[in-house]
Amino acid sequence: MSATIKICGLRDKDAIDAAINFGAKYLGFVCNYPKSPRNVSPYKLVEITNNLPDSIAYKVAVLVDPDDGLIDTIKNSVDFLQLHGSETDERILDIKRKFNLNIIKAIKIKTEADLKQIDSYTNADDLLLDTPAMEKSELFNFNLLDNTNISSYFLAGGINIDNVAQAIKFTSKLDISSGLESEPGVKDLEKLKFYERS
Template identity: 40%
Template sequence: MSDIRVKICGLRTADDIETAAKAGAAYVGFVFFAKSPRHVSLEDAAELAALAPMGVCKVALTVNASNSELDAITAAVPLDMLQLHGSESPERVTEIKARYGLPVMKAIGIADEADLPQIDIYSAVADQLLIDAKPPKNADLPGGNGLAFDWRLLAGRKYWQRPWMLAGGLTPETVNEGIRMTGTSQVDVSSGVESAPGVKDQALIESFTRSALGKQG
């Protein structure tokens, strides 16, 4: 499983960045959403992004962000990718790609088979897809809720037009099963490596990444 790529999202400290990078994470994510316990300021995100080693993809997670908000984020923080985690339309995805010249990852919430057609729709416009558990009705957060969905819904579906990433309720104990059941080559974790909401646990980051990459010990 050495070809698996890991994204650790919602990082907020220099130790988080160092641990994720040393563990072998391919992506580090910064959350720009005020309701989230993982939210970071532009100033803090800029400092954290500067600490990420070359070759580690720096991702900004936003939720239905306006152009002015995205202007501020992209001006302040050296980024490699934008992650759209709200209800952005395919047209909005296309607009953001054109405006900022950065690859765009679109998150898609899945609860049952009726949600699957969204994957094909967004694969036509996004550079990558993040397949997450659909948040509960009236949830404050569109992701990072620690919820999983039925991975069997994705079994055998390897022919989407874009690279995709499995998210939603993954932990060091479940990530191998998620990879096995879905055939994904990329996984995303946030709450599954935390000791409290918004507080990353260094040992859990190491354990998750080790499990995902198929490393012993």
């Protein structure tokens, strides 16, 4: 199975260029969330993404419970919003109607019961299954996915060179962040070479 890769937590030109050269289809930028070591300000996000060619990859703003003012600031600089907060399906529809942006809704999965949330987000364009602590880079428990009946979703949660082969058995769409870092928030470009051989 060939993978569609989203590289998340990008903050600088070298890492972005490496992600593009690697062939990532989605470039993720954590925005306005100071708890994350990968955080960039809305204005930095706009500056970074406005210097990227439109056809290279989808630009994704990773947000937690954003208000309309924040979305309005970045709306012309990204293709997707990836929502990691308590956003309801109604809020997702509201955002889409107001701003005409694609939405990836992140669902925090700790137990098998959490998978029931999947059916609650019919207005999202895509889903991302992640561990509960967005900023702590916990490893996803792949065993929870054995009985999942959803056909297409992004999978995140500590995906790295040691578990990427297992992750791709469940979905072709992988979200990689901490697995490409030498320390929290610092992308290690050499690690991309290992993924290229995987």
